[in-house]
Amino acid sequence: MKADVFTLFPQWFDWFRTQRHVENALALGHQVEAVDLRATTPLKWGQVDDTPFGGGAGMVLRVDVVEAALRARYGVDPVQLKDTRRVIALTPGGRQLDDAYVGELAASDEITLLCGRYEGFDERILEHFCSEQLSIGRYVLAGGELAAMVVLDAVLRKLPGTLGKEESAVEESFSEALEGAPEYPHYTRPAEWRGWTVPAILLSGHHARVAEWRREQSRMRANLDPAHRPLP
Numbered sequence: 001m002k003a004d005v006f007t008l009f010p011q012w013f014d015w016f017r018t019q020r021h022v023e024n025a026l027a028l029g030h031q032v033e034a035v036d037l038r039a040t041t042p043l044k045w046g047q048v049d050d051t052p053f054g055g056g057a058g059m060v061l062r063v064d065v066v067e068a069a070l071r072a073r074y075g076v077d078p079v080q081l082k083d084t085r086r087v088i089a090l091t092p093g094g095r096q097l098d099d100a101y102v103g104e105l106a107a108s109d110e111i112t113l114l115c116g117r118y119e120g121f122d123e124r125i126l127e128h129f130c131s132e133q134l135s136i137g138r139y140v141l142a143g144g145e146l147a148a149m150v151v152l153d154a155v156l157r158k159l160p161g162t163l164g165k166e167e168s169a170v171e172e173s174f175s176e177a178l179e180g181a182p183e184y185p186h187y188t189r190p191a192e193w194r195g196w197t198v199p200a201i202l203l204s205g206h207h208a209r210v211a212e213w214r215r216e217q218s219r220m221r222a223n224l225d226p227a228h229r230p231l232p
């Protein structure tokens with residue numbers, strides 16, 4: 001996986017790279033690169049955004065600035081670029097991120113994430129340079145950077161070998177292995193604390209029965225919690 005993040009705040013991603021599973025992914029040869037939109041701006045004084053036509057608050061990321069950044073990076077017209085790789089704009093109104101979407105991205109060799117700032121993107125960026133728009137939920141962030149980190153966190157941990165234990169990303173909340181249901185409850189030592197005990201089945205050593213209990217618990221959670229309905 002090679003992920004390029006176009007941003008006005010590339011240094012934010014220095015911290016992101018120090019996260020354990022991100023470090024692991026990088027050590028395995030995966031790449032996360034923050035590309036500074038300001039570095040290639042065709043405008044004097046390093047300008048990257050401008051006031052919206054028609055008036056209104058805030059600033060809008062310019063189409064010429066994003067075109068220059070994409071061209072410099074990939075050496076092709078960004079209008080064609082989006083046909084050969086996923087160029088994803090991070091917008092509050094985009095396709096909502098879920099486990100299936102994360103899986104699609106994790107299966108891609110290369111992805112590009114575009115972070116808007118201030119009021120967002122000139123619409124022509126979205127229309128002509130992007131294959132899609134992605135949102136991490138129905139609320140508004142001040143910029144796409146934190147959303148990009150959420151996406152990359154979720155995507156990188158799906159790549160084989162980035163988590164401590166290989167199978168830990170398979171049977172987890174909302175995964176196909178659990179039929180889209182939330183994960184079953186976990187317990188560890190001490191087996192009793194303030195009179196709070198652990199389900200006896202987990203201490204029994206019967207692996208098949210433990211697996212059955214977990215599936216049952218997961219299904220129960222899916223039915224009890226309307227926010228965690230199973231996949232259709």
Ligand code: 6GU
Nearest residue numbers: 090091136137139141147
């Ligand atoms: Cl991807 N960007 C911004 N700016 N706000 C968001 C978002 C993205 N997803 C939810 N809110």
